[in-house]
Amino acid sequence: MAKVLPFKAVKPTPEKVELVASRSYQSYSPTEMEHILSTNPYSFLNIVNPSYKHQNAVKRKKRYTLVKNHYKTFKAQGVFKQDDRASYYVYKIRKSNGVSFSGIIAAASTEDYKNNVIKKHEDTIAHRENMFKDYLKTVGFNAEPVLLTYADNTSITGIISETQNTTPEFEFSTDNEDFHKLWKIESDATIGQISTEFKNIDSIYIADGHHRSASSNLLTESLKQENKNHTGNEPYNFFMGFFIAESELKIYEFNRLVRDLNGLSKDLFLEQLQLNFRIENRGMDLCKPTEKHQFSMYLDGEFYAISLLENQYNFQNALEALDAQILFQTVLKPILGISDLRNNSRIDYLHGKNSLTEIKNKVDSGEFAVGFGLVPATINEIKAIADQGLTMPPKSTFIQPKLSSGVTVYEF
Template sequence: MPKVTPFRAVRPTRDKVGLISSRPYHHYTQAEREARLDNNPFSFLHIVNPGYKYHKEISGPDRYELVKNRYQEFREDHIFIQDEKPNYYIYRLIDSEKHVFTGIVAATSLDSYKSNLIKRHEETIAHREDDFKEYLETVGFNAEPVLLTHPDNSALAEIIKEVTQDRPEYEFTTTYRDTHYLWTLDDEILLKRIQEEFSSMDHLYIADGHHRSASAYQLYEELRKKNPQHTGNEPYNYFMSYIIPESNLKILEFNRLIKDLNGLSKEEFLIKLDNSFRIQNRKSTYYRPLEKHQFSMYLDGEFYSLHLRKLNFKIENSLSHLDAQVLYKTVLEPILGIKDPRNDQRLDYAHGKKGMPHVKGLVDSGAFKVGFGMVPASVEEMKNIANEGLTMPPKSTYIEPKLRSGITIYEY
């Protein structure tokens, strides 16, 4: 059964947590990053963007070494401290739309991941997996937990309710109007009860963070083989996770953007699409699909609705029912020649929070030739695909919550 344990997190001091926490680096525009770096010396962005100190963009291994240096400076200045005892951490996020996410930050066994007790549903992009493994090995810490989920559990809910009656260790609101709370939990009885509840579950499911977990697993395999005194208790045997019930998940779609039509004219492309879809030209009218197997397409200044011709498409399993897979099997692979969505540089993604208007803007700019939108996958689809041992194409789901970096840190 899945092994989920408490750990000694490295955390900001209470007075600075609101200043330190940041969204992931790539979630900011350059102007937003620079504003925060210019005006907030405690932002976690100073750690992950170490070239700012030298007014220079730095990438690759050189950047990783500098990230390690900046992090150690924060540790040496006691901006970060490490808990003396292992804890579970109850984390609650209330977003600007008043959606409440509450779960447990913990260390999850990579042996459980290896044994498929932590089920995966999505393919990773190979170079991102390799890059992040190298990053973890160099910097020696991870500041963004993998999002795991489980069926709603009344015993865990009761423990969380009990713990959250007390004052949280952290409580702060961001400029994005999200409010964050963190409670530390080191009571031996409650720690044991939580661990027993997780160990009684058949599986946990990765909701978000497939690259982070895959990279952590790569690092685990490498360090395990290098260590003749390996015991299974070393920090590299685990990865930091945020574990929430299924009912808390919020799933959005990832839209697809393609840079060219694979040598086809617009008319030739539409004719090929007609074999698989009932097509309607919506002109300049924005179209958003409402049901499974319906797609929005933006091409040459116009929106189209694409409805799958189900008699021409064979659904064999949970994966082939998934809209991202339908699009891949009917359009991306056979018509546009995208054989490897993990690595093809002609394919890119835009998450559903930005919507098709964002896709339209990118196509109109000339950066892409065509864009596709779809409805979000469901939790049940995600679980069914994982249970059948299948994997979705990369970027099939955009899942919230998205936690901020630098609130709990796991050291290797």
């Protein structure tokens, strides 16, 4: 039974929203970042990068305080305003390629995260959890919702569809040519219906935002200890989520690049691969895998199709049947000597429809020795792994939509 609540969002004014909205901080190149920060004083990047104008390094705790102060300045200047009453928010993103995503922005419960009603499929890194928890504790807000998914629900889908037949509160385009719309749901009856429908959902899954979810849970535990009158209903018991039906998600693969063959010759490497794979040399033809347990490989100027010999590999659970895990267990770890996928600098990752060409270019340049292409994981694989309490290897999925920062803000 999921607890998904309306909240009083802080939002840019309609005339400023296009200027405020930003992509995730990490997605900008230094050149892009410098251009935006020097030309757009309303960008949310000015809040999360408060030391830009002074061009000097700022210690972490001081930076967090500056972020908080810059956010307060935006509110004082009227760039941001908070709604008078708690609402759900229907949000739609239409990508430049015509693909669209619609869902509901609402408050997700850290208790649900703790009790595994909100389920994860990726490991998190403890120091990153604690770092972001400290950030949240200082700044006092979420500015980018966690992407959460649930089994398709006809009632919720109907509400989203009906709401989109009305005039949105605002609509705007972003610098990557995506088009965004937001509607506010204020009807008591509709709010009650949405809340009830989510209460009838047994499991919600994190699609993107594992560290932010974990950090929010740590924040709850920290503030709970400090509050002698803790009730469980305080705003710090929740975090902002974008709830989207699982049929709306787009899941893409993450491909792998390895810098060397771990001291092996090409022939010896291929010989060891044959213990678990059937190998077909495809020459210069771009080779993209089309089914589970099949991979493409680019090595020494040639593409190969490699297919798992399933009689050589036994699946004991949902994780072991995942292609990213198969590649790790049969190639990356035993042959190429990569046991730590998070911290080994010999491996890198690429996502996107053009990544096979990028793999070829990076291997041809000599930066990497070999590249592997995978097919995307499915939502059913993700759910099965989460339901079994297992976690995927890092960079197993690239899931869209990717959400903007600063369009809705949740304060606690």
